[in-house]
Amino acid sequence: MGHRNTGTPDLLSAMDEGVLTLTLNRPEARNAMSDPMLEAMDRELAFAESSSEVRCVVLQGNGRAFCAGGDVKAMGESPLTPSALDDRVEYQRAIQRATSGRLVAMGKPSLAVINGPAAGAGLALALACDLRIMARPAFLLTAFANVALSGDFGVGYLLARLVGMARAKEMMFLPERVPSERALDLGLTNWVCEAEELEAQAALIAKRLAAGPPQALAYMKAHLNSALSAEFGAYMDHEVRCHIDCSQTADHLEGVRAFAEKRAPVFSAR
Structure with missing residues (x-):
């Protein structure tokens, strides 16, 4: 496994056979978010998005929690001036698009490995991943109303699409x-x-995702992301173009040959 320098101890990054694993690393604070953590996640997800080496992204937490969300202990210490407030709004808009937004939009599958509590914005990060696996003792919590906040990192949008409006x-x-x-x-x-099986089970899922046909998975993800908002005819028209594009790839030919030869396909992003 190759460890990558993220520029901060708050986020660890490692590559292993196409899987980029990002570990939230503030266990003493239940992995509550920090600006250095989010900025490093921005850089690592940008790398994942652009690199053909990365076939799957895993997001996990170190210690006993996945992520407690914002650092509540640091909240309210010093009220923001109007100009500082505007700066903070712009900063958070950018960092949310670079983290939750990029996890949703990037053409690579992602897996959240939830070992413990995923609360507030930490829940949003988990929901922004394509798939989730939870240890039995873990739990999810929106938490925002408890501290009189309305929610960030896309939490309401993601919840509504996963569980419906009333449950959200x-x-x-x-x-x-x-x-x-x-x-x-x-x-x-x-x-x-x-809990004791979480790491091994997550690794198996990530390995399967990394072994999948990259172009086909990217198209699938884009189609599913648009499925709740696109007009059906337009959706199908675009679906056909992508499907036919995939039929011209070396990976498709490999899949057909593997089927005929009764073996597992080996996809190579071509």
């Missing part, structure tokens, strides 16, 4: 811990496993 409003207005099994029932996680 319930979770935002009336924050309650969502245990892993309830999260599975609601469609907020794809898998639940025992």
Whole structure:
């Protein structure tokens, strides 16, 4: 596994056989977000987006939590002046697009590995990933209403698309811990496993994602991202173009040959 220099101890990054693993690394603060952590995530996700070496992104937390969201202890220490407030709005708009926004939009699959609490903006980061696996003791929590905040990092948008409007409003207005099994029932996680099995199970899923046909997966993700807003005819027209494009790739030919030869395909992003 090749470790990458992120420029901060708040985020660790490592590459292994096409899987870029990003580890939120403030365990003493339950991996609450810091500006250096988010700025490093911006850089690492930009690398993942542009590099043909990266086939899958894994997001996880070090210690006993996934991510507690914003650093509540640091909130309210010094009220912002009007000019500083405007600067903070612009900064956060940019950093949200570079993190949650990039996880949603990038043409690479992503997996959130939720070992413990995912709360507030930490929940949003987990929901911005394409897939989620939770340890059985872990839980999800919106938390924003508890500190009189409305929510950030795309949390309402992502919740509404995963669980529907009524459930999303319930979770935002009336924050309650969502245990892993309830999260599975609601469609907020794809898998639940025992805590001691989480690392191994996540690695198997990430390995499968990294072994998939990159162009086809990128098109699939783009199609699914637009599925709730696109007009059906326009959706199908674009779908056909992408499908035919894929049919001309070396990866498609490899898949057909592997099927005929009754073996697993080996895709290579061509």
